[in-house]
Amino acid sequence: MKPIGRVASITAASALLLAVACGGGSPAAATVNGGSGKGTIVVWADQSQSGQDKATQAEVAAFNASQTDVKAVLKFIPDADLDKTTQATSPSQLGDVVEVDGPYMQAWIREGKLGPIDGLVSAQTIQNQIPSVIAQDTVKGKLYMIAQIDSGLGIYGNKAMLDAAGISYPTTLNNVWTADQFTADLAKLAAKNPSGKALDVKLNYQGEWPTYGFLPIVYSAGSTVMTGGKAAGNLNSAPVVAAAKTFASWKPYVDANTDDSAFVKGRVAMSWVGHWVYPAYSKALGNNLVVMPLPDFGNGTKTGQGSIAWGINTSRGNGKAAAKLLDFFANDANVTDYTSGAVDGDGAVPATKTALAESTLYAPSGPLYLFAQQLNKTCGSGPATKDCVAVPRPQTPGYPVISSDFSAAWFNIFNGADPQAELTKAAQLIDTDFQDNGGYQLSG
């Protein structure tokens, strides 16, 4: 793999270089060329959960059957390669409609691969999007994507095991547990468990998971990743170092979860993960499943938000036709299908107000109501105050660097490295990269 890998990476890089050199390459917020609103459009979709993939297939087929002007052709990109593939593809070769993970949106915009969709997508579609996804998909007052789903992050609990250990746990945002209580409860649970484990934090997940799953701890500690374009002094501040130390102290209680079934097989009583495991967990535990907020590290409980959404590629000139598909994706039947409806969905948070109101999972009496409440208290693009709960991931084209450096530092700390040194290194690496790239400022 070495020579081949080297050649492949260099070839990809040179292809990019050529693309950049030919395309002018200065960051410009391109506008979508509307086109005729007819013809064939290509859809690049993220191939992830089979339920969602089937839903997307069914929806595209239904879209093609519902009208004759636009024919959508669906292409799946495997989830693990989505970011790499789309980064290395020039705008003209990407699809007309593209599925983009929220935090990567700004990089797409800077590379001229996404254009604003106000005026293309119907006003009704936009009005019906829930506030947290509008916050995610808006840059400088312009909307760039339409979402079918948002995400929820929390701790799933095995009620029987929690009760057997005699611990009291929160199930609403009114009485969250402090990090210290949580640590003490882990010890109690572990003592009751023959395996000596109490918690699953999805150590088997890779890629962006640590950033999505554990960056909320940074906000809950009362800090943030960057202020004024600087990570140093924020990401490595004393409260974050203390919180990272606490997190690392849980290691003896954490199951490695190599088989991804620590929680469903009852090896641990708690699982720190997103909404997407709900169908599997609910099937395995039934009424024994409880959903709890993440612990509070001092600045109130914080959680993740944001997910993949659909945008329109600027350079292909089929904006109007593409917008018809986005309108179709965003109708209630399709959003419900995609999240938890007829096709085996993954329990994601419906991203439209009407579908969310109809959802049995997210209704006040529903099992995942906590996630809906968390998103309702979104911090938006503002600072993470004590009262808001859901914090979007850093909204900058430099996100991949932040994510990669933070993840490396976080796992090193978890594995015993010095928190202060690791977080300072991550902050310096992030700052160096931002300096190299002019702070990733969007022009226009």
Added chain:
Amino acid sequence: MFTKPKTVAGPAIASIQQDTRAAVVMVTPAFLGLLAFIAIPFLLAIFLSTQNLQFGSGLAPTWMGLEQYRRILLDPLFRADFYRALINNATFAVVVVPAQTGLALAIALLLNRRLRGMPVFRTLFFMPVVFPMALVSVIWKLIYAPDDVGMLNTVLKVVTFGHIQPHDFLGDPKTALAAIIVTSIWSGVGFQMVIILAGLQSISATLYEAASIDKASKWQQFLNVTVPGLRNTLVFVVMVTTILSLRLFDQVYIMTRGGPLNATTTVMYQAVTSAFDQGNIGRAAAITVVFFVLVLGVALIQRWFLREEREIV
């Protein structure tokens, strides 16, 4: 008298010219391939390594000079990771090359006997080579899993009647690289074994007959007939194994992601993650250029050894 050499030289020169033409025609496809897939990308990599080029920044590449090299080789912020990767690569090669070659030789000797069902054994030992590395890595990750989930831990617990406690092989910085080394040898040894087996079978049986008439013991036969007869094969195997071990990437990417605490990071892993996780093409290019120079050095040293061996034979 004077015409004779002429008549001899005439056709000889013509045939040399013909040979040259044929050689040029035959070498062209390979040469073009080398040019397109090695030379040009390498020159581009050198160029890219002098640029500040970041995916997602939307900025045109800008000149950065040797800054990327200064960072990975000298800057305290970056160099520790790079040197750690080099050390891991070297450790891996130093352990794997002799161990894998020796094991391949031992297996080949065992499988070179006349026994009923020998093709079955040969197939079994060669089988891991057929499996894709990604598949092997996933399976071995499950084998190494900590606690009772892991097959290795379960087996160790049973055979030692519980005296060996479960160990997190991939999660412990002390054992992670060793675990990857074992996986790599298991999956790769069959390939070397087949080459050595072929080498063994090309050694004439008359040599062994002569040796046994001279009352040479099996061990003496091995040292004085088998090893000299395998010399070129072994040199080839060592070379290929070295190259294969320097390319170490798949296992690391799937089993440990370079962790824990950089215990299994490799140069290729850092190049790929710099380019495709972080989008930093300039740094990735600089890493590959430095590595190319190092690998070239290793290859030249090996070529020198290979030449020596050919002169002996």
